[in-house]
Amino acid sequence: MEKKMFHECVDRIDVPEDDVVKAIQAGVRKGSRMKPKRRPLFKTAAVSAAAAALFISSGFMFPSMASVMAEIPILAKLYEHDKVAENLSSQQLITELNEKAAFAGIDVTVTEAYYDGAIIGVTFDVKGEVKGNEDEIYAFYEIFDRDHNIEETMELVKLVPDGDGYKGHIQLSSPRAELPAETTLPFNIIGIGEISDNWKDEQGKWNFDVPISQLPFxxxxxxxxxxxxxxxxxxxxxxxxxxxxxxxxxxxxxxxxxxxxxxxxxxxxxxxxxxxxxxxxxxxxxxxxxxxxxxxxxxxxxxxxxxxxxxxxxxxxxxxxxxxxx
Structure with a gap:
């Protein structure tokens, strides 16, 4: 996804929100189809923001839009495309957290984080008065305070139903050349629920400085x-x-x-x-x-x-x- 993808989709499509969701999902699926035919994986020179910093391990470069699979454990759902998190979790190398923020009857808790070399991952829980179709609940978030020097700072992630709430998981390639061994990730959630065209103009409501511990590399x-x-x-x-x-x-x-x-x-x-x-x-x-x-x-x-x-x-x-x- 390019940096302005969410903005452009919402501005361009004057149809009900369900159609907006479908349009964005179609773009996600299109971006994920990277066929092994010696087609180039990357285009660099003279490309503005085509190579986004955000990605997951399923072939497309942005956070998980994984389908809900009730027959497998919740962590498997979250990590089904994130092989880094899956591996680190099996080795008990993911930091457990309890960072909370509340707004308008919705509580968000950042529960896990990892920083493995150049990759950062964050998992969070959502509970409360979330509005929308249970299978189409999204979080729209920003990282690094919308730093203009970073190619990708705002994205959508689809949330997975979990008991009386939801779970979300993001994975991103660190967009800065160096990060200290102990650092924090500015992570702000702007909207939760059905995709709204108002999100593009709003500020973070659930705001975090997620502590990230660098694993050995x-x-x-x-x-x-x-x-x-x-x-x-x-x-x-x-x-x-x-x-x-x-x-x-x-x-x-x-x-x-x-x-x-x-x-x-x-x-x-x-x-x-x-x-x-x-x-x-x-x-x-x-x-x-x-x-x-x-x-x-x-x-x-x-x-x-x-x-x-x-x-x-x-x-x-x-x-x-x-x-x-x-």
Whole structure:
């Protein structure tokens, strides 16, 4: 989802809210269909906010819109697309919290959080006078206080019925280059219930500074690069967390030039899909050359010895592939 997706959907569709929900869900499903046909996973150069920082491990880059499955435990419902959380939960590495906020008869409690390398996850409970169809209850939230330097700061998450209330779970790639070992995540919920066009103009009602503890991770310096003409890519850092990993790189290209497409595969030639995201950390333009510092985040750790990165321009010209050892 692009940063303005919610705003655009609500402004553009002058139909009842049910149709708005369906339109947004259709976009979600469309974005999730990433077929392994050597189609590029990422488009970077000259793309404004297409590579969002938010994602889940099911192939689309934003929070979970998981279907309600009454026959499996509630945590399985929440984590069915979040393999990082599923793995960390099995190892009892997710921090349990009890951060509460109340507004207009609805109580929200942040119950769990994790920070594994470059990935952050948060789970919360909702109880009280929630209005709407039980199967179509959403929370609309913002992170990092709508920081304009971050590509994605506002999103929707579908809530899962749980007893007399609901549960919600989000997962995001940390959009900042560095976070301290002990930090807090500004997390504000603007609306809960049926999607309302008023949410876009409102401020947070359930506001949190979620304490996040960094799990152990390893940082490996990289010194690998590839280029084609004026398009240059330098891979600088590999971050290996307990259940996830990230690759930081710098991309430079002429202003207004072709986009660069990425394709990742493991040492066995298997394409790496399922929640992989590409986030912009910094951007500057000097003398007609754009330089971006970016991070590819992978919500799992491949079992192979290396990752192969294949790159091509829109014209079909390919850059020399790069192998990154794990």
């Amino acid at each position: 390893e940082t490996i310096a990289l010194d690998q690069a590839t280029e084609l003409g004026q398009h240059k890519i330098a891979f600088e850092k590999l971050i290996k967390g307990t259940s996830s990993m990230a690759i930081e790189y710098t991309l430079s290209y002429p202003e207004g030039s072709q986009k660069v497409r990425f394709d990742l595969s493991d040492g066995n030639g298997k394409q790496l899909i399922g929640g992989t995201s590409d986030a912009k950390l910094e951007k500057k333009i000097e003398n007609g050359t754009v330089t971006e510092k970016r991070r590819i985040t992978i919500p799992f750790v491949p079992s192979s010895d290396f990752i192969e990165v294949r790159l091509e321009l829109e014209s079909g010209e390919e850059l020399e592939p790069v192998r990154i050892g794990l």
